[in-house]
Amino acid sequence: MKQVSDALNTRLNTFATAQGLLVAWQNADFTPPEGTYLKPYMIPGSLFAKHLGAGGLSEQRGIYYVNIISPLNMGVGDAQELADAICQHFPRGLELSLGDGLLPLRVVQSHMAIQREEETCLFTQIQVQFYTYR
Template sequence: MSHQLIRRIYEQRLSAWAASRGLRIAYQGVAFDPGDDETYLRAFTLPAGTGTQTLEGTDRVYTGVFQISIVSPAGNGTGDAEGLVDDLDELFPTFLRLKQGDFEVMVLTPVEPGPAIVDDTTLTVSASFQYRADRA
């Protein structure tokens, strides 16, 4: 359940930011039809595992990666997508703590860009960071 909550927390922050820039988001497991020549985002979590740090095993430590892929029309270069990666680094700074109720998740690493992937119609640049949440 908590990886789902982590995804929801990060998606809410991303959604408000993207809306202010006129960007749509393709969410994990939700049908999405991009427009012609549209730049949009794809967001998803990559849970890394759930651990415990007590002998009783009553707590949980949730870790993983939150990734945002910036998908833009091919043929325009990487500059716009790379600029959005920089903006995402400001949106999700290292050690940012976000809460929902009594649950808190923290950004563990700086946002890191991935390589540009080009196909016939799109150029995709990913941006990702590691997260951690502890629940007693």
């Protein structure tokens, strides 16, 4: 799964750098800024055998979540525009290389899943659904 998370995180980092956004990577030191930042994590799904035999391929599906953490009392429009831009950066059919000898990761779809006010921020979540073969 390391190759999968590396590919998705690299793609997100390219976007965040271009937008001037900080990213709170999992299990890494991070001091939240005053403004908006991103916080991704991945949930791998189950493996499904796609071919018979010892050397057959298994399909791995999963969801890559990108959380947008924004200041309160600023409206929802900016966060929704950012969510749309992230979804465009992970379009349906996108293929990401996982390295030598591995089949690519493919994005099934990306969409804004939820948006809610929390005690200290506006929380907007994007789901990037993907699959790959192992």
